[in-house]
Amino acid sequence: MLLQTIVSDFYDVVDLIDNSDQLSHLMTEFCGIAGIPFFALTHHTDFSLNPKDAVHLHNYPPVFARHYHQNGLMTRDPVHRASEFRGAGFAWSSLDTLLNLTTADANFLQEASNAGLGDGYTVPVHMPGEHTGSCSFAVATGIVFPRDRIPLVEALGRFAFEAARRLAGAPSIRVGSGGYLTDREREIVILLGRDKSEKEIAWILGITQVTVNDHLKHARQRFGVHKSTALLICGIVNGFITRADFL
Known part of the structure; x- marks a missing residue:
């Protein structure tokens, strides 16, 4: 007790x-x-x-x-x-x-x-x-x-x-903070986690690099982060992606 x-x-x-x-x-x-x-x-x-x-x-x-x-x-x-x-x-x-x-x-x-x-x-x-x-x-x-x-x-x-x-002072990313990933953003972030460049991601998904940049920009704004690579952590912490997605 x-x-x-x-x-x-x-x-x-x-x-x-x-x-x-x-x-x-x-x-x-x-x-x-x-x-x-x-x-x-x-x-x-x-x-x-x-x-x-x-x-x-x-x-x-x-x-x-x-x-x-x-x-x-x-x-x-x-x-x-x-x-x-x-x-x-x-x-x-x-x-x-x-x-x-x-x-x-x-x-x-x-x-x-x-x-x-x-x-x-x-x-x-x-x-x-x-x-x-x-x-x-x-x-x-x-x-x-x-x-x-x-x-x-x-x-x-x-x-x-x-x-x-x-x-x-470690970053604190909380579920329910308003951040989320759309299906397309999730695909892009997973490919980032697989070390693909934005140009390569555009080719893989059949979209333009400008569209890739726009998706990442909107996701960063939603989570309140400045780097696209930070979206990997945001996605994992909030349950949108798992480490297994990067394998």
Whole structure:
């Protein structure tokens, strides 16, 4: 019952958060209630390049966080690598069954353990047009991650990451915003997703390139985006097309 209450309470207030300090405090409080002291919400990218709209919020031990960034480990993190091909969450203790761990990976995990990060669980997040992201939770070194908390962290992780995306300025495209694709626009956007040029699309569909441009212009205006390639994301998010359409 406690787990359901935590998830329900978090869901009720997460959209009211208006800055990252509030989100960090909320995550710390809820994780403390669940007996899981550490969390990290992040996109898997090199933050030394100051990427726009990227999520990066955590309460990991400062010594490990400094070591992590100073040595550029975000692009070599085995947890991040495993997230690339996972839809559901996974325990760090199972990494050796998901990846062929290298000596460098083993050293990385040992450094995390030495800094106080013990067993953990990561919830991958895949958003069209963005770097893979994740929400990770960890207990202290020497503690076994509580398996009965896995449903809790799966839900908390996804709610929290979406809140972090919003605070970081990531684009928000919502169903019901007035955007839609006509049948012809859908055909054109799918062909864009197959890497066809507007000239090629016109030839394939037996229409002029001007007509293709007009269809794309009207669709962009409807969704409020400036690039035709953004219509791929709009179409996927709103259910007009699927990734399978691009295969």
